[in-house]
Amino acid sequence: MTALPLLNALDMARFVARGFLRFDGVVPADINTQFLAEAGEAPEPGAKLRQTYGRLLAGSGIPEVPPGVPLSAAYAQGSAIERLLDLPLVKGAIQSLVGPDPVFDHHFLHVTFPPAYYEAGGGENVSQHTHQDSTIDPQAGFDLQIMYYPHAVTRPMGGTRFVPGTHLRKVSEVALGRYQNIAGQQHMVCEAGTLLFLHNGIWHGGGVNHADRTRTMFKIRMNPSAPQVRRWDMATLPDASAQRPIFFVKSPRPETVESLLMTPEPWFEQDTGRLEYVNRIKLWRHLSGDPAFDADYWMSRLENPARA
Amino acid sequence: MRQKVLVLYLANSALDAPTVAWAVYDGTGETRPMAGDNDEAPYRTGVDALKDGWRLIQASQILPHSRGDEFDLAYLKYEFFFEKLVEMQP
Numbered sequence: 105m106t107a108l109p110l111l112n113a114l115d116m117a118r119f120v121a122r123g124f125l126r127f128d129g130v131v132p133a134d135i136n137t138q139f140l141a142e143a144g145e146a147p148e149p150g151a152k153l154r155q156t157y158g159r160l161l162a163g164s165g166i167p168e169v170p171p172g173v174p175l176s177a178a179y180a181q182g183s184a185i186e187r188l189l190d191l192p193l194v195k196g197a198i199q200s201l202v203g204p205d206p207v208f209d210h211h212f213l214h215v216t217f218p219p220a221y222y223e224a225g226g227g228e229n230v231s232q233h234t235h236q237d238s239t240i241d242p243q244a245g246f247d248l249q250i251m252y253y254p255h256a257v258t259r260p261m262g263g264t265r266f267v268p269g270t271h272l273r274k275v276s277e278v279a280l281g282r283y284q285n286i287a288g289q290q291h292m293v294c295e296a297g298t299l300l301f302l303h304n305g306i307w308h309g310g311g312v313n314h315a316d317r318t319r320t321m322f323k324i325r326m327n328p329s330a331p332q333v334r335r336w337d338m339a340t341l342p343d344a345s346a347q348r349p350i351f352f353v354k355s356p357r358p359e360t361v362e363s364l365l366m367t368p369e370p371w372f373e374q375d376t377g378r379l380e381y382v383n384r385i386k387l388w389r390h391l392s393g394d395p396a397f398d399a400d401y402w403m404s405r406l407e408n409p410a411r412a
Numbered sequence: 413m414r415q416k417v418l419v420l421y422l423a424n425s426a427l428d429a430p431t432v433a434w435a436v437y438d439g440t441g442e443t444r445p446m447a448g449d450n451d452e453a454p455y456r457t458g459v460d461a462l463k464d465g466w467r468l469i470q471a472s473q474i475l476p477h478s479r480g481d482e483f484d485l486a487y488l489k490y491e492f493f494f495e496k497l498v499e500m501q502p
Contacts, residue, residue, distance in 0.1 A: 231447045265448040273485045280487060282419065284435035284447045291448065311448050371432040373490060374423045379483050386483075 109192055111200035112340035117364035119201065120387050123271030123303040130193055131297030136254040139184035139322070142166060143213055143254075146318050149224035153217060156225065160215060166322075171209050175326050178208040185211075185324070188252065197301055200336035202248045202328040209247060209325035216262055216310055216319040231262065232310040233281035237325070240276050244390045245332045247304040252322045256296045261319040262311025263292040264300070269369035271305035272383040280307065288370035292321075333393045341392065350400045361388070362399040378402070414439040418466050418494040420458050425474050425490050427458035433488055440498050458492050466494035 142165035169178045179186035222229040257263045267286045313319050365384045368377050389397045398404045421433035431453040436445040455461040470493040
């Protein structure tokens with residue numbers, strides 16, 4: 105039996121710091137083709153969008169699945185999503201992030217319609233407000249959301265917009281909808297077969313589609329069934345080392361877990377950016393099972409027992 | 413008369429701090445700003461918006477941190493609302 109390709113320490117640190125991992129073009133073309141056939145074609149423009157969407161979902165070959173079942177039981181053998189979830193890269197990344205035997209939460213076929221549908225059926229063709237999925241989530245662990253792009257996405261098609269590094273903010277769904285644009289936001293322009301693995305807390309929204317075809321993205325949310333501790337390739341975790349020098353630094357440092365966790369995002373406020381570092385360290389402690397881990401002395405200073 | 417609203421989120425509480433997020437709402441109906449429509453901030457700082465004729469109408473308060481919640485982060489802190497009033501043809 106071949107060992108799963110688990111995520112290494114640097115990939116995990118990237119996920120902890122930024123809340124996502126992107127894998128471009130990793131799903132084979134035959135699975136993409138099969139998925140689009142199973143998802144079904146959108147009806148022609150003419151009806152109201154709600155009716156059009158309803159018809160699309162009703163005619164889709166993607167199954168209805170109740171939440172709480174094992175992910176491994178959610179999709180029929182040989183279906184496109186079952187084959188996708190069985191790809192070694194996908195299995196390894198899922199195991200690394202949520203551990204073995206994840207639980208199916210929900211899935212959805214996100215279809216964004218081009219202008220012709222609004223011209224024919226009414227409604228306003230606008231982007232989705234930026235939001236965090238589900239509801240306020242104060243827990244230490246997280247759910248994994250996989251966004252699957254079965255066909256190429258161009259910039260005029262909109263793409264999923266997301267803001268790296270926002271996943272540790274405890275907000276209430278679309279309460280942040282006022283923020284139209286955030287420095288560092290990314291738009292998923294990608295080739296067919298691209299996957300985006302997201303922490304459930306990441307701020308995101310669907311982009312407006314100005315192209316001449318529908319845009320399809322399939323999202324699956326899954327929950328851990330056991331603590332998300334040391335599930336990744338622990339052989340790649342460097343031995344705990346002495347703290348690296350901070351502030352007064354004379355030359356660039358190599359990429360390490362610490363350097364990734366201490367990399368700011370363009371939208372960081374100057375003071376709360378430091379709190380983001382603290383919260384990243386806390387998540388790394390949780391995932392690595394190392395309650396003494398620190399980076400750049402942020403926690404050591406705060407937890408100095410002599411000051412208690 | 414119609415109102416255009418500009419919302420800037422700055423990197424700290426100073427009006428001359430860098431912009432980190434932004435939004436525009438146009439009461440004239442001439443434009444339709446929306447989420448994700450611009451990856452470049454319209455103004456480098458809040459002061460740059462003042463120089464371009466935007467009137468500051470509200471700034472977020474600087475609030476103390478509740479004990480026990482010091483590390484909880486949620487919404488962007490340094491929010492500044494600006495307006496421009498635009499004459500409309502009857």
